[in-house]
Amino acid sequence: MSGARIAILIDGGFFLKRLPHLVAANRCDSPLKIAACIRHLCRNHIKMLTGHQGERWQQHLYRIYYYDAVPYDGKAHHPIDNRPIDYSKTPVAQERHALFDLLRKERKLALRLGKVARDHDWTLSPRLTKRALKSRVAVRALDGLTVAPGGADLPTTLTLTPEQVRQLVELRDFWTQEVHGGAVSLGLKQKGVDMRIGLDISTLTFKDQVDTIVLVAGDSDFVPAAKLARREGVEFILDPLWQQVNADLFEHIDGLQSGLKKPGAAAEAVAELAPPLPAAPDAADH
Incomplete structure (x- = not known):
């Protein structure tokens, strides 16, 4: 696959939730280190798919798409602590904005941002x-x-x-x-992220921009978009970051692999999450 055109799509909320389980705490405790982990994950995927191990690994990369939501910037009053909260000034919001600023400067990386809206009151x-x-x-x-x-x-x-x-x-x-x-927690809900992932998979497929799509995600919401891509001849790889996935998802993907090593693994080399899948059925069947 030396001339492969590969797009890597990362569900940022899922990635940030799983990352502390996959790397040491001192490797993901700042936006700069998290950005380095994203590069490391993408480079490993390119390496596994192409066999290319040099510094020019990005020549096989069409683009990295990173999806997340702009942090909620509203205000609320905590019902138990009896104190006002300005969510735009919380450490989580400030660190997320710092990460976004770093990712905007990354080569071949597109930032796709939804939003977080107040869906209901404290629960x-x-x-x-x-x-x-x-x-x-x-x-x-x-x-x-x-x-x-x-x-x-x-x-x-x-x-x-x-x-x-x-x-x-x-x-x-x-x-x-x-x-x-x-x-208690305020009813904040992420909006627009899944839609952006689906639209980009469709665009990459119908415009014949890539040969392979790697999706870093943990749920099955992507299945309709994955089926569409496979029908059009695009190889679809899922990276659930070593989280267990339902067995029925295998019929909708072409491979399962991880760009980060398995938790607790002794070897430093990144291993595949599962043995190669058998030959996929004819795309027209899906």
């Missing part, structure tokens, strides 16, 4: 939500408390069973110890 984590709903049983112990007409307080002496006392203590501990600032 409690699913695990804690279940426990909060179950706490209704403990609250029934307070049924004996009443308020007199006009708001005058009545005596608050309650007779509780040992089980009711235990439930109320657990309820107190739950709300004072487990429901902290990190237990």
